[in-house]
Amino acid sequence: MDIIEKFKKQLEGIELKAELEETGEVIEIKDVVAKISGLKNVENFELIFFEEANTYGLALNLEEFEVGAVILGDVTKIREGHIVKRTGSVFSINVGEELLGRVVDPLGNPIDGKGEIKTKQRLPLERRGPSVMDRQPVSEPLHTGIKIVDALTPIGRGQRQLIIGDKGIGKTAVAIDAIINQKNEKDRPVCIYVACGQKKSKVKRLVKTLEDNGALDYSIIVAAFPDDPASFLYLAPFAGVTMGEYFRDKGEHALLVYDDLTRQAWAWREISLILRRPPGREAYPGDVFYLHSRLLERAAKLSSEKGEGSLTALPIIETQAGDISGYIPTNVISITDGQIFLDSNLFRKEQKPAMDIGASVSRVGSHAQTKAMKKACGSLKLNLTQFQELERFSEFTEELDPDTKKILERGKAIIEILKQEDLKPLSFEKEAVIIYAATSCSIEDLKEEDVGSFQEKLFEEIQITKPEIFEEIKNTRDISDIVKKEIEDIVNKVKESYGSKSS
Amino acid sequence: MKKEKEVLYWARALFLVLEEGEKDEEKVIKNLILALGKKNYLIPAIIKKYKRIKQKEGKVDVFIAEEISEELKAKINRKVEELEGKNKIIDYTIDKDLIGGFQIKTKDYVVKASIKDALTKIKNRAYGYN
Numbered sequence: 001m002d003i004i005e006k007f008k009k010q011l012e013g014i015e016l017k018a019e020l021e022e023t024g025e026v027i028e029i030k031d032v033v034a035k036i037s038g039l040k041n042v043e044n045f046e047l048i049f050f051e052e053a054n055t056y057g058l059a060l061n062l063e064e065f066e067v068g069a070v071i072l073g074d075v076t077k078i079r080e081g082h083i084v085k086r087t088g089s090v091f092s093i094n095v096g097e098e099l100l101g102r103v104v105d106p107l108g109n110p111i112d113g114k115g116e117i118k119t120k121q122r123l124p125l126e127r128r129g130p131s132v133m134d135r136q137p138v139s140e141p142l143h144t145g146i147k148i149v150d151a152l153t154p155i156g157r158g159q160r161q162l163i164i165g166d167k168g169i170g171k172t173a174v175a176i177d178a179i180i181n182q183k184n185e186k187d188r189p190v191c192i193y194v195a196c197g198q199k200k201s202k203v204k205r206l207v208k209t210l211e212d213n214g215a216l217d218y219s220i221i222v223a224a225f226p227d228d229p230a231s232f233l234y235l236a237p238f239a240g241v242t243m244g245e246y247f248r249d250k251g252e253h254a255l256l257v258y259d260d261l262t263r264q265a266w267a268w269r270e271i272s273l274i275l276r277r278p279p280g281r282e283a284y285p286g287d288v289f290y291l292h293s294r295l296l297e298r299a300a301k302l303s304s305e306k307g308e309g310s311l312t313a314l315p316i317i318e319t320q321a322g323d324i325s326g327y328i329p330t331n332v333i334s335i336t337d338g339q340i341f342l343d344s345n346l347f348r349k350e351q352k353p354a355m356d357i358g359a360s361v362s363r364v365g366s367h368a369q370t371k372a373m374k375k376a377c378g379s380l381k382l383n384l385t386q387f388q389e390l391e392r393f394s395e396f397t398e399e400l401d402p403d404t405k406k407i408l409e410r411g412k413a414i415i416e417i418l419k420q421e422d423l424k425p426l427s428f429e430k431e432a433v434i435i436y437a438a439t440s441c442s443i444e445d446l447k448e449e450d451v452g453s454f455q456e457k458l459f460e461e462i463q464i465t466k467p468e469i470f471e472e473i474k475n476t477r478d479i480s481d482i483v484k485k486e487i488e489d490i491v492n493k494v495k496e497s498y499g500s501k502s503s
Numbered sequence: 504m505k506k507e508k509e510v511l512y513w514a515r516a517l518f519l520v521l522e523e524g525e526k527d528e529e530k531v532i533k534n535l536i537l538a539l540g541k542k543n544y545l546i547p548a549i550i551k552k553y554k555r556i557k558q559k560e561g562k563v564d565v566f567i568a569e570e571i572s573e574e575l576k577a578k579i580n581r582k583v584e585e586l587e588g589k590n591k592i593i594d595y596t597i598d599k600d601l602i603g604g605f606q607i608k609t610k611d612y613v614v615k616a617s618i619k620d621a622l623t624k625i626k627n628r629a630y631g632y633n
Contacts, residue, residue, distance in 0.1 A: 010629050018604075018616035025559070025610070038611045085613070 024067065024084045026050070032075060032229045033274040036067045036084050045126055049085045053077035056107070057084070058091055058231065061275050068275045070231035072107060091126070093239050094119040095246035100190065103207060103221040106232050106239040111223065112207075123246060125238045129297035136303045138337075141368045142189070142255065142312050145181025145425020146174060148353060148418040151377040151435050152384075153340055153360050156368030157189070157253055157310035158301025162332055164317045164324060165342030169354050171316050173422045174340065175257040176206065178314065180213045181425035182255065188218060189253035189312065194240035195223040197233050197263030209423065233267035241298050244311045248300070251307030256299070260316040261292060265328050282327050292328075293335050324359075338362035352419060357384055370428070371478040376436040380414065383439065387411020409444040416451040417443065429473040430459060433487055436479060441491040450498045457494050465490065510545055514552035522561065522590055562592045564608040568601040568617065579605065586612055 024038030034050075034057060042048065048057045048069055055077060061068030071078060094108040096119035103112035110117050138156035155161045155178075163171045179191040193210075195203045203223050210216040220243055224236035237258045244254035258264070265288055272285035280286050292315075299313035317332050322344060324333065333339055338361045347354035366374075386407050394400060394408055417438040420426070426434070434455055437443060446454055462469055469483055479487075513535070520531055536543050563583050576595070583593055587609050598606075604617035 007629065011625060014625065014628050016621045016624065018614060019620065021613040021615060022611060023608075023613050040611055 022086045024048075026078060026080055026082045026084060027066070029071075029075065029078055029080065030274050032070050032231050032271060034069050034071055034078060034084075036069060037065060039067045039084065039086060042067055042086055043090070045090055047087045047089055047091045049087055050078050050082055051085060052079070052082045056087075058235075060271075061277075070234070070271055071229060072231050072235075073229070075229060090124045092122040092124045093242050095121055095123050095243050099220045099243060100218060101216050101220075103203075103223055104239075105228070106222060106224050106235040108239065121246065123242050125235065125242050126294075127242070127245065127298070129294070130300045130302060130306070134303055134306050135300050136308075138301050138364045138368050140187075140301075140310070141365070141370055141373070142178075143181060143185060143428045143431070144174070144178035145427070145431075146177050146353060147420055147426060147431050147435060148355050148357075149174065149178075149340060150373065150428075150431055151380055151418070152355070152357060153338060153362035154365035154369045154373065155312065155314075155362065156301075156365045157312050158299060159338070159362070159364050159368075160296045160299045160313040160315065160336040161362060161365070162315050162317060162336040162339040163342070164319060164329060164333070164339050165354070166320070166322055166344045167318055169342050169344050169347040170352060170422070171318070171342060172202075172206070172259055174342075174353055175259060175314050175316065176209060177423065177425045179210065179219060179255065179257065180215045180423065181427075182218065183213070183215055184427060187253055189255045189310075190244070190247045191215070191219040191255045191257070192240045192244050193219060193221045193257045193259065194237050195221065195225075195259055196236045196261070197224065197226050197267070198259060200225050213423065230267040230270045233263055234271060237261065237264055237295055241295060241311070241313075245298060248302065248309040248311040249307070251302075251309045253310045254312070256311065256313045258295075258313065258315040260318050261295075261332060262318045262328055265291065284327060288328070289331050289335075292332055296332075296335050337364045350419075351415065352421065357381075358388065370432075372432040372473050372476075373428075373435070375479050376432045377439060380435065380439050383407075383410060383414055387414070406444060410442075412448065413443045413446060413451050414438050416448070417455065419452075427474075429470045432473055432479060433462065433469065434458065436484070436487055437491045440484075441488055441495075443491075443495075445495060446498055454494065454498070457497070458491060461490050461494050462487075506545070509542075510548045510552050513539075513545065513549045514556055517549065517553045518556045518560070521557075560610050561590075562594055563587060565593060565595050566598040566601060566606040566608070566617075567595060568599060568603050568605070569597065571605075579607070582614070583607060583609070586614075 022039060022041060024036040026034050027037050028035035039048065042059050042062065044059060044062060046059045048059055050057060053074065055071060055073035057069040057071045059067050059069045094117060098117050098119045102110055102114060102117060105111050138158045140157040142155045142157045143150055144155060163174055165171050179193065182188050182191055207216065207221060210219055222236050222240045224232040240256055240258065244256045247254040265284060268288060268291055269284050273279060273283065277285045296313055296315065299311045301310045302308055315332060315336065317329050319326065319329055341356045341359040342354045343356040346356060387410065390404055390408055391411065417434060437458060443451065466486055469486055472483055473479060517535065521528065536546065539545060565579055580593055583591065600619060602618035606617055607614040
């Protein structure tokens with residue numbers, strides 16, 4: 001009899017009475033946009049339903065006699081004269097823990113073939129970011145596991161840090177490393193990767209990478225591919241942020257990667273032009289700034305009354321030939337709290353990640369840096385700036401005084417230490433140790449070719465002789481003077497094993 | 504594109520004039536030709552469009568499960584007038600799929616009051632759609 005009980009429960013509260021539905025009719029289809037007559041009382045951003053084509057649409061333009069709507073699905077099935085219904089609900093999406101480990105499209109439908117996703121809650125796609133009162137300053141670090149990023153442009157939870165650079169120089173790699181590194185972090189954030197206009201092969205590879213590194217269990221991938229309708233590309237980042245907000249509002253942490261927002265701006269430009277909204281600079285509509293600002297404004301660190309959740313955003317922007325003065329790059333740079341600028345020249349010089357130290361900044365993250373990290377990279381930036389200044393100068397002169405020579409050697413060694421391969425994020429305590437070694441232990445004594453293997457040897461040595469160093473840094477998040485001394489001793493020991501430079 | 508819009512506007516105007524109860528169709532058409540002037544070659548297209556608009560907007564479809572009494576029909580007609588105003592042609596069709604009750608379809612609204620709709624609603628609830 002329990003099937004009847006179940007049925008009764010399912011049908012609880014259902015009202016069966018005559019219904020009045022408002023309908024309209026498709027009068028025109030232009031690529032992803034449909035012009036619809038009727039639908040008199042439709043609201044902006046309301047979901048509408050194309051009955052014959054079994055497809056949803058989104059009302060965007062409300063005009064005197066017509067409604068302009070983007071189609072969320074197969075455009076080819078919709079014909080002139082098809083009936084369109086109001087649904088009476090603002091566009092919303094499934095959110096919840098059930099989505100973890102899944103690949104979904106911007107409407108929340110699974111595309112990984114692992115079966116239906118049933119969540120308890122839905123949230124509207126367009127929401128305002130938290131108000132000033134509901135926020136607090138960024139105070140907790142979010143470790144990316146990339147030495148150069150964590151040392152020079154630290155990211156805090158709730159920050160918006162832009163990753164900008166030309167195509168194919170490792171923008172996605174930085175974000176993926178950051179996601180993988182969250183695996184062993186305290187208060188692990190949920191990672192949401194929004195693939196906006198990324199190739200299917202790339203997304204497939206990425207999912208596999210995350211799976212192989214055990215990072216898929218705490219990740220959600222929202223994917224809109226280049227052959228999806230433009231409306232999908234436009235909505236994908238909003239879908240991602242809505243899923244992230246669920247965790248933020250619950251007092252948990254979330255890390256969002258938008259890869260990339262240039263494509264979203266392109267999609268919005270396409271839709272806007274077909275909707276006949278006036279084009280502005282580079283044919284982008286006037287609200288393309290608002291498109292990104294309202295999206296990134298939803299990243300926040302909530303106040304203690306609101307549960308102290310956080311939503312960190314890592315938007316990615318692709319530049320053409322290193323030109324960061326384009327319309328979309330300048331827009332997003334001004335919205336975010338700093339940027340990681342990847343330079344193709346450095347990439348060609350085999351510096352990976354190819355971060356340009358001078359052009360990259362983090363405006364709020366340094367407040368969130370742990371004491372250990374602050375102590376470790378105290379003089380790092382100064383050393384590097386001095387080095388960069390002198391490096392160009394030294395190209396013209398043969399004779400150098402010993403001081404200059406020392407700065408140059410030191411700079412070269414530090415740059416060498418900061419290099420890091422893909423998919424090998426370092427834990428926070430290891431980062432602190434190696435950067436402390438680089439800045440405070442005269443690593444310029446090493447031969448240039450030895451610097452690369454020095455890091456491995458150092459970690460090995462510490463692991464064998466004094467593994468408690470790592471433990472202590474991890475627990476106290478600080479480098480005490482005793483530990484400093486111990487690290488220095490071990491560094492000297494490792495250095496000796498290489499032999500001195502002169503010999 | 505531009506011409507199409509022009510035709511649509513003229514056709515809509517014609518529809519609104521004639522719907523308001525203007526009896527003298529001939530006079531209206533004559534005035535239209537005068538107003539069009541040199542563009543009177545658009546007349547066939549306008550008339551065609553007008554007929555389409557009239558078919559779509561001037562008509563209300565009522566679907567019923569089985570033949571009903573005049574009394575009930577009058578009730579439904581009153582409801583239709585409430586929704587769409589007077590001077591509409593009300594077309595009754597028998598649709599056995601409805602099982603019971605009726606459906607009214609106009610340009611802007613659909614009134615669902617049949618057993619079929621109730622069943623659909625129950626099905627959707629059971630599947631967990633909203």
